[in-house]
Amino acid sequence: MEIWFLILVSLSLSAFLKAFFNLFFPCKTHKLPPGPLTFPIIGNILWLSKSFADLEPTLRSLVRKLGPMVTLHIFSRPAIFISDRSLAHQALVLNGSVFGNRPSALATSRVLNSNQQNISSSFYGPTWRLLRRNLTSEILHSSRVKTFGHARKWVLQILKNQFDLLSRSADPVRVVDHVQFAMFCLLVLMCFGDKLEEKQVKEIERVERRMIENMRRFNILNFWPRLSKIVLHTVLGGYLIPKNGTVNFMVADMGWDPKVWEDPMAFKPERFLNGEGEAFDITGSREIKMMPFGAGRRICPGYGLAMLHLEYFVANLVWNFEWKAVDGDDIDLSEKQQLTVAMKNPLHAHISRRSRSKV
Numbered sequence: 001m002e003i004w005f006l007i008l009v010s011l012s013l014s015a016f017l018k019a020f021f022n023l024f025f026p027c028k029t030h031k032l033p034p035g036p037l038t039f040p041i042i043g044n045i046l047w048l049s050k051s052f053a054d055l056e057p058t059l060r061s062l063v064r065k066l067g068p069m070v071t072l073h074i075f076s077r078p079a080i081f082i083s084d085r086s087l088a089h090q091a092l093v094l095n096g097s098v099f100g101n102r103p104s105a106l107a108t109s110r111v112l113n114s115n116q117q118n119i120s121s122s123f124y125g126p127t128w129r130l131l132r133r134n135l136t137s138e139i140l141h142s143s144r145v146k147t148f149g150h151a152r153k154w155v156l157q158i159l160k161n162q163f164d165l166l167s168r169s170a171d172p173v174r175v176v177d178h179v180q181f182a183m184f185c186l187l188v189l190m191c192f193g194d195k196l197e198e199k200q201v202k203e204i205e206r207v208e209r210r211m212i213e214n215m216r217r218f219n220i221l222n223f224w225p226r227l228s229k230i231v232l233h234t235v236l237g238g239y240l241i242p243k244n245g246t247v248n249f250m251v252a253d254m255g256w257d258p259k260v261w262e263d264p265m266a267f268k269p270e271r272f273l274n275g276e277g278e279a280f281d282i283t284g285s286r287e288i289k290m291m292p293f294g295a296g297r298r299i300c301p302g303y304g305l306a307m308l309h310l311e312y313f314v315a316n317l318v319w320n321f322e323w324k325a326v327d328g329d330d331i332d333l334s335e336k337q338q339l340t341v342a343m344k345n346p347l348h349a350h351i352s353r354r355s356r357s358k359v
């Protein structure tokens, strides 16, 4: 047999074996993303002693030192933090079925999340799919939102659907949860009252730019824990994401990436003025530039409704009040960490002349 043929066969065989092992045994061939040196029990105590506000700068400095994927050993599971937009896209959008899961909750939080049978905490599976379909097609679909006046009727219909579909379940918590869920949806829809008109929505387009810029610049969340209970070991960015590992996305850092956003820390709503009339894609389906509503299969199903609602709310705040810095004219954009990020020196609101003249 020709020697070149033997070389070719052995090279192909080794390439095949490598691909096979990478696919089925990534934990043997890949390492966890880097992380600080930790000692089993002491390491956990150190992390747990940190407040939420301390965790964020610590993580940022680790990302600067170690790269866009970092592992911390908190509790018994490795917690992986991702700060890079394209890795987030690869995980949440391109590999949505792997990263769309939620972890098993602690016994205490199961009381609050109805034994993980509600839409946001349920595992990626048939119950989640059913709840999600019911919410998106029966409540949040634009054709339904337009007829919000009949909200009460839909909610009753949805409740009936849910009861019918889940009637085989012997778990009473599950049913209670669906009642609560439907009532919550009703409340959200009722908030619109009968004041939402298409004309009004158009008038406040300008406000939308300010609002999206606010979401990018002043993040509602610094990092969004997508605590994925990964069913099989998987590989992302050349690193192992272990089975039962948890994955967290550093949302604030993605919205401040200077490669995407010019002068990222400045408040510039006009950056969303697009000459070609193409709207900014907040879902990140093609590329993630910011992700206030998450991305991929578990993206917030209420984002359309939330945007409308916020536009209406923010437009009224701008229309009815004059917002001024307390001391001097300069607005201070520094932040402080509370449960969410808030303005360190909030503005004061004065009733505007426009509103006063109406009174």
Ligand code: HEM
Binding pocket: 119, 120, 121, 132, 188, 220, 224, 226, 292, 293, 294, 295, 296, 297, 298, 299, 300, 301, 302, 303, 305, 306, 310
């Ligand atoms: C400004 C307003 C809102 C923000 C910033 C927001 C943000 C988010 C985020 C970040 C997630 C997690 C996404 C992920 O895991 O990738 C989420 C999930 C969710 N949101 Fe929202 N949301 C808002 C309003 C709403 C509204 C109005 C509704 C209801 C109509 C809603 C219903 C949900 C539900 C049911 C989930 C869980 C989805 C799932 O796990 O499949 N949200 N939201």
